[in-house]
Amino acid sequence: MKLSKAVEQYILHKRSLGMRFKGQATQLRAFVKAVGDRDMQLVKSAPVVRFLEGSRNGSITSFWFCKYHSLTGFYRYALAREYCLNSPLPLTLPQRPERFEPYIYTNRDMEQLLVAADCMRQRFHVGRGTEPHTVRTLLLLLYGTGLRISEALSLLLSDYDADSRVLTIRETKFFKSRFVPVGPDLGMILQRYIDRQWSSRLCTETTPLLANRKGVPLTRTAAELAFKVVRQQAGVSRSKNARYQPRLHDFRHTFAVVRLVTWYREGRNVQRLLPHLTTYLGHGEVNATQRYLTMTTELLEQASLCFERYARPEVPHA
Numbered sequence: 562m563k564l565s566k567a568v569e570q571y572i573l574h575k576r577s578l579g580m581r582f583k584g585q586a587t588q589l590r591a592f593v594k595a596v597g598d599r600d601m602q603l604v605k606s607a608p609v610v611r612f613l614e615g616s617r618n619g620s621i622t623s624f625w626f627c628k629y630h631s632l633t634g635f636y637r638y639a640l641a642r643e644y645c646l647n648s649p650l651p652l653t654l655p656q657r658p659e660r661f662e663p664y665i666y667t668n669r670d671m672e673q674l675l676v677a678a679d680c681m682r683q684r685f686h687v688g689r690g691t692e693p694h695t696v697r698t699l700l701l702l703l704y705g706t707g708l709r710i711s712e713a714l715s716l717l718l719s720d721y722d723a724d725s726r727v728l729t730i731r732e733t734k735f736f737k738s739r740f741v742p743v744g745p746d747l748g749m750i751l752q753r754y755i756d757r758q759w760s761s762r763l764c765t766e767t768t769p770l771l772a773n774r775k776g777v778p779l780t781r782t783a784a785e786l787a788f789k790v791v792r793q794q795a796g797v798s799r800s801k802n803a804r805y806q807p808r809l810h811d812f813r814h815t816f817a818v819v820r821l822v823t824w825y826r827e828g829r830n831v832q833r834l835l836p837h838l839t840t841y842l843g844h845g846e847v848n849a850t851q852r853y854l855t856m857t858t859e860l861l862e863q864a865s866l867c868f869e870r871y872a873r874p875e876v877p878h879a
Contacts, residue, residue, distance in 0.1 A: 562644045565598045571638050585631040592632065601645040609649045621655045629654070663814035664807035666704070670797045674700055677795035690773035691787045698754040699771055699784060700791075703809060705747040707816030707842055710809045714779055716770040718759060723752055730843065739843055785809060817842065817850065 575582040596608040636648040726748040728741040769778035839850040
């Protein structure tokens with residue numbers, strides 16, 4: 562069987578199980594293009610290794626393992642149906658790269674980011690007409706709700722109920738919809754933004770919540786470009802030699818960690834409340850939420866205090 566035909570059958574199979582399978586489908590189609598659309602029996606190990614390594618000249622990255630995982634699932638499917646007799650994937654795996662640690666924004670970081678956006682009000686012309694008040698609202702929305710960046714950018718004006726201060730997140734990851742309540746402060750910020758952005762425009766059911774000055778929905782590329790400008794202006798960064806700098810997605814990590822720290826400070830039962838955070842974030846299982854709970858110094862301190870309270874023996878009253 563031709564490689565492309567087997568790949569398309571595998572993609573259809575995965576989607577029939579209720580999976581979006583968008584990213585892995587893209588990787589598998591790129592694999593076909595890289596090694597050539599030939600009979601599966603003729604796919605050799607050398608071009609597979611070159612595909613896995615990409616342009617990294619032998620260096621192993623997390624993306625290497627991501628592609629390897631996609632190919633492993635595909636070849637397991639193909640072997641079970643006898644589309645090929647063996648797998649051309651490497652038999653031994655390299656050492657995984659150092660685990661990526663998300664950036665956790667502090668209150669000071671947020672202050673600097675917002676000031677930087679406000680100070681650029683007159684000369685901020687990046688991201689195809691993205692305006693400072695839109696960037697400011699996006700940052701506060703991500704910081705205050707923990708939404709995925711794709712969820713925030715997909716919001717429509719009709720998805721926000723100003724009376725109940727609830728956002729409706731429609732069929733995003735895992736084909737699930739959910740309601741996300743917002744606090745009174747964020748509610749006022751969203752309402753001010755809506756009044757400024759849309760009060761003089763004709764709005765329909767497809768009007769985006771976040772848009773550029775022409776009313777066109779804010780794209781991820783434009784949002785990330787605008788954030789890069791604001792972040793550099795604010796001086797919010799890791800060390801100069803760091804491979805990765807703070808990202809928009811790190812606001813989601815920050816939200817989860819702040820929520821945990823708050824629960825610890827309040828003496829709440831974090832293990833019991835963790836499933837609630839899982840539901841709020843739109844995860845399918847608790848294990849997915851735990852990835853966001855980076856062990857910051859503050860979180861460790863609060864967990865330690867919680868353990869001390871638990872372990873400290875009760876002193877009887879005289």
